[in-house]
Amino acid sequence: MIKELEDIVKAYDIAQQQGLRTALATVVHVDGSAYRQPGARMLVTENGTLTGAISGGCLEGDALRKAQLVMMQQQPMLVVYDTTDEDDAQLGVGLGCNGIIYILLEPITAEDSNNPLQLIRQLISTRQESILITLFNKEQRKDIQPGTRMLCRQHKNVGTIPGDMLQQAILQDVQEAYHQRASIIKSYVSPDYQLTALLSYITPATQLIIVGAGNDAQPLARIAQVMGWHVHLLDGRPNYATATRFPDTTIHIAKAENALEHLVPDAYSAAILMTHNYNYDLKILQQLVHFPLPYIGVLGPAKKLQRMLEESDSITAIQRERIYGPAGLDIAAATPEEIALSIASEIKRVTAGPATSGQSLRDKKGAIHNRRAQIITTQHL
Known part of the structure; x- marks a missing residue:
């Protein structure tokens, strides 16, 4: 989502x-x-340019036409698409899902310092988990739609919610979203109004630290960039670690002892050791285990990692759980590109959390997506 x-x-x-x-x-x-x-977003410009997506392509054309009306009228609009209706043709779009989808369209006023795009800009500027709050009137679509009103981050909120009582109630639910590490949708009812809030829980982009600038690191960097990950490359060889070989990558050329000086591996980071230089990888590993990143991959045979662990007797059992070696999922990977796919897939599985099994979706019981954010609870104010 962050990409x-x-x-x-x-x-x-x-x-x-x-x-x-x-x-x-x-x-x-x-x-x-x-x-x-819920939480998927798309920017529409008046000349028809679309960035992002709100469906697999079936809703975008109709949403574009309605968004152009929103820009002209400068008023938000809530649009509902009922894809459970077998007669899709009546909507003028080719729908293939089986649900009812609510899309909020908001005109962006550049003069408003807290317009939705400015809130999103602040959200992506820091590596913190955030809650983006969007208010809409689900029951009375013709009424005023407040829109995206507030960004909540650690120890700082930007924007305002109309009404002190409503704001206080929503901010209490923001803490619940943080606790659950998931988006929440909730309706708030008072004698004067009924509004629904989407509390979008958003984490920073994955920060991938690739240790090693060999040829096999290049496809991994490319896959990571397609995924929207922020890629850092560490190596001591300036003739290998170049912008030509690794475009759109932040390059750090340094000895192993100093390689992490300008990096802050956090809980949303992953690292893969693949220099093919045992001593360089070992020194980096001994530094990385002291950071909270959930994934440290070691390329190569299991006996290589075992030797590393034997030479690093200060690594605790908890730190050992975050080390993956041989790195990658078992997909019979053989070429550098296949190995890169295997490693990237394992990183995604690990960073997605314990609720993700990595199994084939064919074998998964129940819905593909976690539907907690589809269940609307109600609070009376």
């Missing part, structure tokens, strides 16, 4: 330079099955 937000901000800046009006489309609720889940 989509980064792309949206870049597209918005380009639109601003060109003097084009824009609108933000957000999936705020899904009842049933849909390709994208």
Whole structure:
């Protein structure tokens, strides 16, 4: 999701330079099955440029037309697509899902310092988990739709929620979203209004630290970049670690003892040791275990990692659990590209959390996506 937000901000800046009006489309609720889940976003410019996605391509055309109306009227609009209706043709779009999808369309006012794009810009500027709050009136679609109003981060909130009582109730639920590490949708009812809030839980982009600038590191860097990960390359060989060989990569050329000086591996980071230089990898491993990153991969045979562990008797059992060697999933990978896919897939599985098994979706029981964010609870104020 974070890559989509980064792309949206870049597209918005380009639109601003060109003097084009824009609108933000957000999936705020899904009842049933849909390709994208609540929190998916798409930027629309008045010339028809789309960045991001709110479906697999079936809703975008109709959403574009309605977004252009929103830009013209400068009023948010809540649009509902009922894909459970077998007669898809009546909507004028080719729908293939089996759910009801609520899309909030918001015009972006550049003069508003807390407009949705400015909140998203602040969100992606720091490596912190964040909650982006979007308010909509699900029951009265013709009423005012407040839209994306607040960004909550650790010890700092930006933006405002209309009404002190409503804001206090929502901020209490923000803490619950942090605790669950998941998005929440909740309705708030008072004698004067009924509003629903999407509390989008968003984590920073994965920071991938590739230790080693050999040829086999190149496809891994490319796959990571396609995934939207922030890639750092560490190596002591300036003739290998070059921008030509590793474009769009942050390169750190240093001896093993100093390689991590300008990096802060955090809980949203992963590292893979693949220099093919045993001593360099060993020294990096002995430093990495003291950081909270959930994945440290070691390329090569199991006996290599075993030797590393024997020479690093200070590594604790808890630290050992975060070390994966031989690195990668068992997909019969043989070529550098296949090995890179295997490693990237293992990193994704580990960083996704314990609820992810890595099994084939064919064999998964129940829904593909976690549907906690589709269940709306109600609080009376």
